[in-house]
Structures are given as C-alpha cells and as structure tokens.
Amino acid sequence: MGSACAVPCVALDAAQTFDSESKRESDKEKKNANKSKAGEEATTSFASPAGERGRETEDGLCRLKIGIVGFGTFGQFLAKRFVSQGHAVLATSRSDKYLPVAEELGVEYFSNVDDFCEEHPEVVVLCTSILSTERVVQKFPFLRLKRNTLLVDVLSVKEFPKKLLLREVPEEFDILCTHPMFGPDSGKGSWEGLPMMFDKVRMDSENKKNEERCHNFLKIFEHEGCRMIPMSCEEHDRQAASTQFITHTVGRMLGDMALESTQINTKGYESLLTLIENTCNDSFELYYGLFMYNQNATETLEAMERSFDRTKKRLFDQLHEVLREQIFGEGQPAHIREQQQSAGRKLNK
Missing domain, CATH: 3.40.50.720 (NAD(P)-binding Rossmann-like Domain)
Known part of the structure; x- marks a missing residue:
C-alpha cells in the first residue's frame, strides 16, 4: 500500500482550520498588495x-x-x-x-x-x-x-x-x-x-x-x-417602550376601528391615517416581537390601559353631572326653582 502524501491545511484569519478558501484569498490579497506597492507607491487613497x-x-x-x-x-x-x-x-x-x-x-x-x-x-x-x-x-x-x-x-x-x-x-x-x-x-x-x-x-x-x-x-x-x-441597548429598550411600542399600539387600535378618509379631514386626522398606514403595513409578528422581547412593554401597555380608564371615567363623570343638573336643576318646574333660589338668598344674608 503506497504512502499517502500529506497536504497541510492552513487557515489564515478564518475560524475553521479546514477553511482553505481563506488561505487562497489571503494569498491573492498578498499578491495584489505587492503589485500595488510596486506600481502605485504614490497613491495615497x-x-x-x-x-x-x-x-x-x-x-x-x-x-x-x-x-x-x-x-x-x-x-x-x-x-x-x-x-x-x-x-x-x-x-x-x-x-x-x-x-x-x-x-x-x-x-x-x-x-x-x-x-x-x-x-x-x-x-x-x-x-x-x-x-x-x-x-x-x-x-x-x-x-x-x-x-x-x-x-x-x-x-x-x-x-x-x-x-x-x-x-x-x-x-x-x-x-x-x-x-x-x-x-x-x-x-x-x-x-x-x-x-x-x-x-x-x-x-x-x-x-x-x-x-x-x-x-x-x-x-x-x-x-x-x-x-x-x-x-x-438597555436604554434603547426603556425609551422605545414609551415611543415605538406606544406608536404601534395606537396605530393598530385605530386600524382595528377601520377609520377612513373623509371630505372634512383635519390635519390631526390625516396624521392618524398616516400612523395607521405606517404601523399596520408592518406584520403583526413585528408588533408582537416589540411586546414579547422588550421587558418594558408590559408596563407600558398597562399604563396605557389605566390612562384610558381614567379618561373614560372623567368623561362619564362629567356627563353624569350634566344629567343630574337636568334632572334636579333645569328639569324642575319654574315655581319650585324660584322657591329654592329664594331660600338660598335668605340663607346667604
């Protein structure tokens, strides 16, 4: 049985020892570098x-x-x-x-x-x-x-x-x-x-x-x-939860409402339509990734929900005050309102 000829495999600047492509590329670079030095010594670029x-x-x-x-x-x-x-x-x-x-x-x-x-x-x-x-x-x-x-x-x-x-x-x-x-x-x-x-x-x-x-x-x-x-990276995610994630969440919520352009669009409404387009054109997979892989996103989502509830409560509380005024104020007969106002003036004297 004949003896095998050993062929050394050397990797230059490569992560695998059997990466012969790296050696060939390195040799090529050296050869070109030598040519460059010989013919372009005056080149500074x-x-x-x-x-x-x-x-x-x-x-x-x-x-x-x-x-x-x-x-x-x-x-x-x-x-x-x-x-x-x-x-x-x-x-x-x-x-x-x-x-x-x-x-x-x-x-x-x-x-x-x-x-x-x-x-x-x-x-x-x-x-x-x-x-x-x-x-x-x-x-x-x-x-x-x-x-x-x-x-x-x-x-x-x-x-x-x-x-x-x-x-x-x-x-x-x-x-x-x-x-x-x-x-x-x-x-x-x-x-x-x-x-x-x-x-x-x-x-x-x-x-x-x-x-x-x-x-x-x-x-x-x-x-x-x-x-x-x-x-x-940590600071990015902290800030992104309050900017990027909120933007995508609001855009998707409005997109779910199927808002459409009208003949009386305001600039603010146009901005909302643009927001819907920019966010809903991205896949839901991306939006889910913004939520799943940013540990600050859950807190932001909960904060948005609390803020919505507070705003809704304020609206309904004010609406209830208007209804009570109608029921117990303007809704009463004129002679009863006059008696109440007269009694109030006497108390204030």
Missing part, C-alpha cells in the same frame, strides 16, 4: 485593484463587502441603499424566491448559507424577524466566516439580541447592535434626519482595522443624513 476590499466608492466612502442574512422587506430595503453607495452586497435567505429581486438590485444571492459564508463578507447584517432571530443565530455557521468579521443586528428591540449574540457568537467576532428607526415606508425617500441608534457591544479596540471597518459601516447611514445616536 484607499483604492485597490477592482473588486478588492478597501476600494473607495464614487462618494469617497470606503467600499465594504456586506452580507445580509434574511432578505425580506427590510433586508431588501437596506441592500438597495448599500448598493446605491457602491458597496458590494451579497445576501442569503431560506429559499430562491428572492433571487429575481436580488438580481434586480445588483445583489449576489445565495440560498445556501454555507456558500454565503465562504464568500467571507467583512460585515454580516442580521435582518431576520425578531421571533426567528434566536433560531437563525443558533444554527448559523459562524465558523465558516473569518474570525474578525463584524456582526451587525438591526432588530427593533436591542437588549435581547445583545445578550443572544454575546452568548452564541464566537468571541473573535465584533458585535454592533443598531436600530435604524425607520423602514421601507418612513424611509422610502430621503433618510435625512432619521434616527439611527447604535451600540458597539463588542469591539477589538486594539485592532485599528476593525475599528475603521465599524466606522465605515456607520458612515453609510451618516452619509445618508441620519441622526446618529450612540446609546446602550
């Missing part, structure tokens, strides 16, 4: 050979290779803006049904998550629903990505994904929790002035390259004019 990491976009931004996990409505919404800025975007979802949309947007699409990971995106954005995130994260093959990958979540709740990612994601990965507080409806035009919350949950502060990559990703939103808000 981030530009590099076509298709390679570090190339600047037309707007002067550092070109990133961004992977999107979950190519539903919100994933497509972000992908469209990423592509428009000149970033390389790839995406993965459970089936091929999103392939036509991906091709139209200029996004490289993978129905197989392993193939997606082998492309080694620098940034991976989780665009899954709140309810499916835990299952997706627990099954995701992080070890097929490079060890220094930046993982970004964009869920509408923040404390839950923060704890989940810290628990499930290998410690070599950087974690950035964000909440673009707008969507396909409210952000279908300009993003100017729209709030973008972010929390650098886990970042290798000693690695300047990683820090710059995180900065470059956030710059995508800054470049669009977003109002950048650094905030802890």
